[in-house]
Amino acid sequence: MSSLSSRIDATNIDPIIPTLGGTNSVQCVYSNTRRKKDKTCNIFTFLSTLLFFAATTTVGASPSSIPPPPPQQQQQSTNDPTTTQPQDCGLYLAPSTIPGAGLGVFAGNKPYKKGDRLAPPDLMIPAYDMTWHNDDKGYHFLWDEYTWSTTMFPDMEDDIEDPFEQSSIISSGFGAAINCMLPLVNVADHESDGYGDGYQLTTSGVSSQSPGAGAFTPMTGRIFVASKDIEPFSELYADYGEGYFSGRSSYDSVPLFDDYEKADKLIGQYMKRLKAMKSNASIKEDLELVDLLNTTEFENDIWNFMIETRSIWRKSRLLHALPGPNMSIPELENLMEFGGTGMQHYNSSIKSQEWMEEHGQCMDNIHDGVSNIPHAGRGAFASKFIPEGGLVSPAPLIHIPDRKILRVYEDHDHPETPHHHQLLLNYCFGHAESTLLLCPYGLLNFLINHDAKNPNTKIQWSKKHRHPEWFNQPISEWGHSYHNGLSFDFVALRDINPGEEITIDYGEEWEAAWQEHVKQFDNPRPKYIPAFELNKMDDLIIPTCFEVDYQFENVLMFCRQHFFPTAFEVKPYRFGFEEEEDYGEYYLCRAFSRNETSRTYTVEVIERENCANKGNYEVVVKTYKDTPKLILFDIPRDAFFFRDIPYTRDHHQFWSFRHDMRIPNDMFPDIWKTDDVVGDI
Numbered sequence: 180m181s182s183l184s185s186r187i188d189a190t191n192i193d194p195i196i197p198t199l200g201g202t203n204s205v206q207c208v209y210s211n212t213r214r215k216k217d218k219t220c221n222i223f224t225f226l227s228t229l230l231f232f233a234a235t236t237t238v239g240a241s242p243s244s245i246p247p248p249p250p251q252q253q254q255q256s257t258n259d260p261t262t263t264q265p266q267d268c269g270l271y272l273a274p275s276t277i278p279g280a281g282l283g284v285f286a287g288n289k290p291y292k293k294g295d296r297l298a299p300p301d302l303m304i305p306a307y308d309m310t311w312h313n314d315d316k317g318y319h320f321l322w323d324e325y326t327w328s329t330t331m332f333p334d335m336e337d338d339i340e341d342p343f344e345q346s347s348i349i350s351s352g353f354g355a356a357i358n359c360m361l362p363l364v365n366v367a368d369h370e371s372d373g374y375g376d377g378y379q380l381t382t383s384g385v386s387s388q389s390p391g392a393g394a395f396t397p398m399t400g401r402i403f404v405a406s407k408d409i410e411p412f413s414e415l416y417a418d419y420g421e422g423y424f425s426g427r428s429s430y431d432s433v434p435l436f437d438d439y440e441k442a443d444k445l446i447g448q449y450m451k452r453l454k455a456m457k458s459n460a461s462i463k464e465d466l467e468l469v470d471l472l473n474t475t476e477f478e479n480d481i482w483n484f485m486i487e488t489r490s491i492w493r494k495s496r497l498l499h500a501l502p503g504p505n506m507s508i509p510e511l512e513n514l515m516e517f518g519g520t521g522m523q524h525y526n527s528s529i530k531s532q533e534w535m536e537e538h539g540q541c542m543d544n545i546h547d548g549v550s551n552i553p554h555a556g557r558g559a560f561a562s563k564f565i566p567e568g569g570l571v572s573p574a575p576l577i578h579i580p581d582r583k584i585l586r587v588y589e590d591h592d593h594p595e596t597p598h599h600h601q602l603l604l605n606y607c608f609g610h611a612e613s614t615l616l617l618c619p620y621g622l623l624n625f626l627i628n629h630d631a632k633n634p635n636t637k638i639q640w641s642k643k644h645r646h647p648e649w650f651n652q653p654i655s656e657w658g659h660s661y662h663n664g665l666s667f668d669f670v671a672l673r674d675i676n677p678g679e680e681i682t683i684d685y686g687e688e689w690e691a692a693w694q695e696h697v698k699q700f701d702n703p704r705p706k707y708i709p710a711f712e713l714n715k716m717d718d719l720i721i722p723t724c725f726e727v728d729y730q731f732e733n734v735l736m737f738c739r740q741h742f743f744p745t746a747f748e749v750k751p752y753r754f755g756f757e758e759e760e761d762y763g764e765y766y767l768c769r770a771f772s773r774n775e776t777s778r779t780y781t782v783e784v785i786e787r788e789n790c791a792n793k794g795n796y797e798v799v800v801k802t803y804k805d806t807p808k809l810i811l812f813d814i815p816r817d818a819f820f821f822r823d824i825p826y827t828r829d830h831h832q833f834w835s836f837r838h839d840m841r842i843p844n845d846m847f848p849d850i851w852k853t854d855d856v857v858g859d860i
């Protein structure tokens with residue numbers, strides 16, 4: 180079966196327009212009577228207090244010490260096919276030039292021009308309401324260091340109730356792998372930095388009526404571009420936003436933009452003073468002093484005296500913006516001419532080809548596309564010939580010591596029997612006898628699909644682990660480390676030709692669980708179409724409110740303000756966290772009658788007040804008050820658009836498939852097996 184055969188053809192959906200018309204007029208309250216305002220309708224006010232949290236977050240430079248080089252690494256670089264580099268590689272994964280930051284992403288052997296696209300699009304996986312589902316207990320989630328604020332992604336608005344708290348977006352590829360050094364940022368987010376359309380919602384041909392519905396994220400298309408010209412083999416840095424560093428105590432000494440400015444001023448003053456001292460001494464003809472002052476040694480000493488105070492005032496971002504040690508006046512002058520303290524690491528952020536061939540792994544052997552596998556959504560495909568045993572893709576691993584934190588509940592009454600699991604589970608590897616999950620990031624690794632019979636790729640432990648000693652330690656000893664330490668390589672089992680889909684075997688347990696899911700699947704939402712699909716259907720016929728089933732399931736319908744008469748007074752519908760200027764678009768409306776000939780509608784614009792209490796799943800039943808406000812005539816299809824009601828997309832449905840991929844038993848160290856494995860997955 181081709182994956183497309185399960186797609187709903189938009190023009191063939193007729194059940195939505197029912198044949199029984201005219202009886203169900205209850206919802207068409209055709210009057211202008213204002214209802215009394217309910218004083219409890221203030222659900223959105225709490226949001227303003229959370230706005231401070233809007234700073235973007237992510238990935239990272241981990242605070243800890245520089246990793247010891249893995250012992251195996253030095254000896255065998257040239258013969259190891261997972262290290263030997265193909266001639267042409269656009270992006271490398273290699274140890275970051277930021278001390279202690281672990282791995283970073285580097286430009287390949289060709290330069291990039293400002294505006295060039297750097298990597299294939301990232302999938303974005305929501306991790307929603309983590310705190311609530313963990314019963315408001317503290318929990319360890321290393322992904323928090325690698326995730327981005329949901330507020331960056333407009334499409335997340337319709338995914339969850341409260342994007343400010345507890346929820347984040349895992350930008351699984353480039354977005355998780357790239358580091359941030361603020362003054363050297365050379366990468367921009369294509370959409371949020373104004374380069375044009377980026378993110379999109381798509382289920383890639385897997386309809387909500389497929390057993391694959393909700394088993395993968397519909398959010399994709401996050402693209403990164405060069406924000407300036409980039410030389411070959413330069414480390415790439417994205418802007419995490421200063422909030423990332425100011426909000427984490429472990430980054431107390433990471434300089435922010437104005438610390439570099441202050442440091443430049445400080446150096447200017449310092450050089451001026453030192454020169455003045457010298458010239459005063461020579462004016463006074465104090466030759467001994469002149470000799471003392473006029474040596475590189477003295478310059479170094481006095482400079483070191485200043486920057487060594489860093490170890491006393493550890494948390495001074497300013498002191499950490501100063502270069503050194505052993506900076507002499509000519510060196511400082513050179514740095515100031517070169518662009519100031521912000522540029523001090525520029526030269527060391529560019530590596531040689533030899534260094535890259537020894538330490539780097541090529542990241543761009545695969546590209547994304549729609550999978551050939553039914554129900555699978557997107558997939559990864561070879562971009563070049565990959566020989567048997569060759570590296571398909573490097574995959575650093577984020578560890579989750581206890582998979583229970585991915586549990587999702589409807590209520591907290593029975594914490595041992597969760598209703599569902601976070602979507603992230605499907606993107607992680609586990610083992611039946613361990614609570615450990617290892618989730619790969621790196622370009623497109625999240626897209627590699629399952630083939631039980633004839634996979635062309637397998638996972639194997641990388642030779643480039645940051646913490647090879649973890650293999651000999653129980654999870655309890657390293658599972659709460661705040662940086663990642665292990666890596667897989669995806670390695671070709673046979674020669675793979677360009678364009679072939681990359682597949683691995685997710686393991687027997689996964690296969691059995693999937694087969695069972697397919698067997699049990701009884702198409703629980705036969706008519707459901709998510710808003711992002713409805714919006715793409717130009718020929719969609721909008722039912723009127725006199726028709727049965729006139730509302731599309733789990734979506735809200737809006738009319739664009741553009742089609743309104745100029746004078747009107749209606750409160751726009753307020754989604755959780757939109758900026759003031761965006762409100763204009765969101766007017767709830769419903770079709771009152773339809774002219775079949777002209778395909779236009781008479782429309783009622785309504786105001787809705789949401790009288791529910793705040794809550795995630797606790798308040799399932801919500802009451803709304805709809806007050807008709809305005810009638811519009813001759814409104815075309817273009818005027819309507821849809822948005823998903825939070826928690827209604829397929830991946831929120833408790834029936835959607837969840838299972839971790841499995842690490843083969845012979846790869847899995849016995850010492851990582853735990854006896855508190857629970858049977859819920």
Ligand SMILES: *[C@@H]1O[C@H](CO)[C@@H](O)[C@H](O)[C@H]1NC(C)=O
Pocket residue numbers: 452453455456459
């Ligand atoms: C240099 O001499 C002038 C005049 O004697 C004095 O005002 C100034 O403070 C001296 N500067 C330094 C750096 O010693």
Ligand SMILES: *[C@@H]1O[C@H](CO)[C@@H](O)[C@H](O)[C@H]1NC(C)=O
Pocket residue numbers: 457461469473
């Ligand atoms: C300092 O030393 C340099 C070279 O070492 C010399 O050219 C310069 O004249 C000296 N300046 C003074 C004030 O002695």
Ligand SMILES: *[C@@H]1O[C@H](CO)[C@@H](O)[C@H](O)[C@H]1NC(C)=O
Pocket residue numbers: 479504505
């Ligand atoms: C600074 O210079 C001194 C003397 O030249 C040298 O012994 C020392 O190792 C240098 N320090 C660093 C960190 O390079």
Ligand SMILES: *[C@@H]1O[C@H](CO)[C@@H](O)[C@H](O)[C@H]1NC(C)=O
Pocket residue numbers: 513514517522523526
């Ligand atoms: C960086 O390298 C360039 C070219 O090699 C050199 O001109 C420049 O002075 C260097 N910058 C610093 C701060 O060392």
Ligand SMILES: *[C@@H]1O[C@H](CO)[C@@H](O)[C@H](O)[C@H]1NC(C)=O
Pocket residue numbers: 774775776777
């Ligand atoms: C429907 O639209 C057509 C074309 O604009 C128009 O001629 C016709 O009068 C309309 N019908 C009604 C019932 O308004």
